Amino acid sequence: MxxxxxxxxxxxxxxxxxxxxxxxxxxxxxxxxxxxxxxxxxxxxxxxxxxxxxSAATTKAIHGGLRYLEQYDFGVVAESVSERHYLGLAAPHLVQPRSFLLTAYDWSSPPAPVLGAGVALYEAMALGRNIGMPKDVRSPRFRWIGKKKLLNQVPWLDPEGLVGAWRHDDTLNIHPxxxxxxxxxxxxxxxxxxxxxxxxxxxxxxxxxxxxxxxxxxxxxxxxxxxxxxxxxxxxxxxxxxxxxxxxxxxxxRVKQAKGVHLFTRDLGNRDAVYVRGRNGRHIVVNPWEGRTLVGPTDTPAESTETTVADINLLRETLDSVSVRPLVRADVQDTIVGVRPLIDDGNDTYTSSxxxxxxxxxxxxxxxxxxxxxxxxxxxxxxxxxxxxxxxxxSAQHLPPTRVFDSRHLDLSTSFGDYDTVAAAFSAAAARVPEAGLPRDTRVHLARLYGTAHEKVLALVAGDRTLTARLGGSADIAAQAVYAVTEESARTLADVLDRRLTVGTLGLVDAPVVEQVATLIAPLLGWSEERRQAEVDAYLAAQRGRVEVLDEAFRG
Incomplete structure (x- = not known):
């Protein structure tokens, strides 16, 4: 054993x-x-x-890498747009189109016409992006958005020197x-x-x-x-x-470590993602997600794996340079940080391939x-x-014979298969296991997160009605915490809150919810009361640490 x-x-x-x-x-x-x-x-x-x-600390985007055209990395872009399409086919319940607004100011470099040429090339590379896709997740063609219309759509943009934006579609990675x-x-x-x-x-x-x-x-x-x-x-x-x-x-x-920090803010008002270059020359994405907005990433050398005051201030500087008003502490709820491995090609982390x-x-x-x-x-x-x-x-002489495997057009094991629309797949899912007695919005939430495996979560609810309890203000329910431990190998409180449920991905988790989830999973994992409390204390301490860094950054 x-x-x-x-x-x-x-x-x-x-x-x-x-x-x-x-x-x-x-x-x-x-x-x-x-x-x-x-x-x-x-x-x-x-x-x-x-x-x-x-892998969990992203801008929530599956993208072809429009910025890489500026670096003449055409191979990466061509491969990325093809892969984006395959992933959308495999998991349309978790991957959906997201419009991006590529803004242009009169001081932008490159200027608006050159940006437009880049977007046109980008779109040409993705010519077959809608082939085989469900009807309700297909992408429209790119188009120009004038200044007046753009300001209506993105109220926080600084109008001084603003020319407009090129609108094109990439893809949202809803729950990475x-x-x-x-x-x-x-x-x-x-x-x-x-x-x-x-x-x-x-x-x-x-x-x-x-x-x-x-x-x-x-x-x-x-x-x-x-x-x-x-x-x-x-x-x-x-x-x-x-x-x-x-x-x-x-x-x-030889690998370089690049740190990608995002600010997690209140809803800033834009419905499409905004891709903007600040006056400091750095790009950021301002991406609306689940009623909140992600701002980032920093893309700087990883001298530490934690968010620092310098990281926060770099994002503030970039966004504030193109915003009608600066970010204030009340706007920012949390930070997210990830470390990306880059090939050490002699360039800095921002321009590395x-x-x-x-x-x-x-x-x-x-x-x-x-x-x-x-x-x-x-x-x-x-x-x-x-x-x-x-x-x-x-390793052919050491490995057994292998079979052919082409994953380009294969669904993932829990995907719903070929429905005319994603909405139809969710409607079908909402009718499963009626004895679970859950409202439609909760059923759709579970179907999106688990695909066809959501029926296993519904079965838990059907067997124990106490597992219908909501977890704070999120759409998550108690059954998901149980499923995380019994079926998905979660072994810590952070595993459950941050990577099996959605509640931990939506910003700071309220202490009562942390306690609620810890109490649910403790007996399943054989935790003593001391271990349960230690997990709660560690989770809340990590949250306080992020809050303290944010407070310090905005005091300066």
Missing amino acids: SVFDERVLGAPLRRKYDVAVIGGGITGVQVARHAAGRGLRTLLVEREDYGSGT ERLLLAILNTFVADGGTAVNHAEVTGLLGRPGERIRGIQVRDGITGMTEKIEATVTVNAAGPWVAEVLGDLAEDAGV RRFDIRDHGPNGLPGLFTVSGGKWTTGRKMGEKVMDTVIEA
Whole structure:
């Protein structure tokens, strides 16, 4: 019996795998999905929780990367717009169109006509974006929005020098935490095994011999276990060098860490996302989401993994330079921070390419070991495909024969399938498990988050009516907290609040709700009262820390 058995997702834990993937962000999950899809016995291990790093700390966008045209990174843009389309087909309940307004001032560089040419090229690259999409999530053509109409739509924009905006459509990643779990579930449905709170503390092997697996420490109990694997893929994002430890220098891995901080504000009034360059030359997105607005990211070197006063002030400076009034403390509710791995190409973090790199460490004396660096959410599927193509080609004599796997047009395992509209899929879902007795808005909320697996949450409610209780002012209900622990391997309070439910993604969570959820999950996890209180205290302390940084920034 393994020390990890109690929270394994998918097939039971084996002693040996064809492929072991390190890292449970979007890169690792997509690599694992494509390994299992090729018929290989695959294990995914994550040090903390799935998506707990960069993958959950986003602008909520699946985008083609219009800004990268300015850097002449046409390959990344072309690949991104194709991948955006595939992801929209696979999970239209979690991915939907979002209009972006690319603003232009008379001082903007490049000027409005050049921006328009860039948008036209961008749209041309995405010519087939609506093919196969449900009717209610199709994107219109780009168009010019004049100054007067733009100010009606975006009341906070500074009118002085404003020319107008180019409107084009990208895609909203409504709940990235849930989308990542949907992809993870697809990996599991293909026979994969996943374990969270499992830190890789060493590689089995040393320079000059084949790497034959990983040593893993259970983050909950502290126990360790060795798991053999024919191939090990290091997909730990910003922490790939840390995973390699003393082998990093021999492996020749160089990764820059770029920090992306967002401000989480009240609703600023714009219904479309606004993509704007401030007078300091930096771009930000002001993206409305769930009745709130995300402002960011900073995209600066990651000297720390926490939000700092300097990060907050950089975003304020950028936004205030194009706003009719400056942000004040009452506008800002919270901050979000993620650290992105970038290929060390000699450029700064702001202009570095978003390409990804696959490194076979065999020539460095570490056969059987591969490292993935760079990349982004949008191109995660393609990255996983290319990584496994490279791994299989390089390791053909060691791996069993593999099958063909083309994920471009495959639904995720919990997607609703081919409905004429997403609304029709939700209407059908709202009629399931009538004995649950929930209102339609709650049913649609669950259907969006869980796809077809929402029926399992409804079954919990049908069996225990106390689980219909709402969690604060969110649309979440108590049954979701139970499901997070019993079916989705959540093991900490933050796992449940921040990455299984939506309540923790909507800003600061009220203390009574934190207590409510902790009380729900404590008996399921065997927590003592002391452990339950420690989880509550730690969660609330982390929130207070973010509030203190915001207070300090706005006092200066």
